[in-house]
Amino acid sequence: MLNMFSLGLISIAVGFTGSLIGLGGATILIPILVFFGIPVKEAIASAMVAIIATSSGSASSYVRERITNVKIAMYLEMFTISGAIIGATTTTIIAPTYLYFFFAAFLLTSFFKFRQSFGDGFTPSTTQDRVSRWLELKGSYFDERTQQAVEYKVNNAIMGGLGMLVAGFAAGMLGIGAGAFKVTVQENILRMPPKVSSTTSNFMIGMTALAGVSVYLFSGLLNLTLMAPMAVGATIGAMVGGRVLNRFSNRALSILFLVVVIFLIIQMLYKGVTSL
Secondary structure, eight states: OOHHHHHHHHHHOOOOOOHHSSTTTTHHHHHHHTTOOOHHHHHHHHHHHHHHHHHHHHHHHHHHOOOOOHHHHHHHHHHHHHHHHHHHHHHHHOOOOOOOHHHHHHHGGGGGGGHHHHSSSOOOOOOHHHHHHTOOOEEEEEEEEEEEEEEEEEEOOHHHHHHHHHHHHHHHHSSSSHHHHHHHHHTTTTTTOHHHHHEEEEEEHHHHHHHHHHHHHHHHHOOHHHHHHHHHHHHHHHHHHHHGGGOHHHHHHHHHHHHHHHHHHHHHHHHHHTTT
16 A cells, blocks of 8 residues: 555655656656556646656756756756646646556657667767857766766757757656656757766756646646655655766666666556556
8 A cells, every 4th residue: 555654665766766867756656656546647746746856856966076067958948848838738638548658658769868878988079060059068077987087069959959848848748757858869969978968857857847847736736645755755865866876887877777668668558558
């Protein structure tokens, strides 16, 4: 039976995992809540609060270690916040059954992540397009595992922004933070290193979720009983994850990402089919 204590413990594990792979804890929490009989719209709305907690807990560590690129995050947030408001509004008016399938379908896009990031190597861009150069979208960080400084330059700022608009829509609509899609866009379109993509995604997820929560607040879908233990547990787990992420190899993080995403897709497809 799911109670506040057990939900808190589950949220700790979820927050830890989400902070490592950039998914956002709610991506894992929503299928768990649905499994225990929570209506999907209520699960989506309440879990978005856990997204804010997860982002806040892990982002502080990432910013302190100078892995997160705050400037790039601020640029991309203009797109994700707009998408989140539109997506959350959509959820309040469509039939719940469709949300299971939308959830699973959107997670399928996560597999694009492995086209270039399944491994420890990263080849940075040596040139930039005009817009990215004008916005000065670049950065560097020190990788503890390789004991080397990694410098990178962002490319395709306009296409990346449009991709983030889609990510924001999915975040608001499905309550999942859309971290998987954000990481994919950042690595494969913007050409950011995997660890920077994951940490910057976590930083952005909280602000995107806040935009979606504002819509759900006025719709009456927020459940305070669910929100409290999820927020506390996810914060604790995310803070721990934020401190150890830089010790993992990119390959290990990619494998963990793959396992979690496959599990989530199967779970939500099953609920969707059985609810027809």
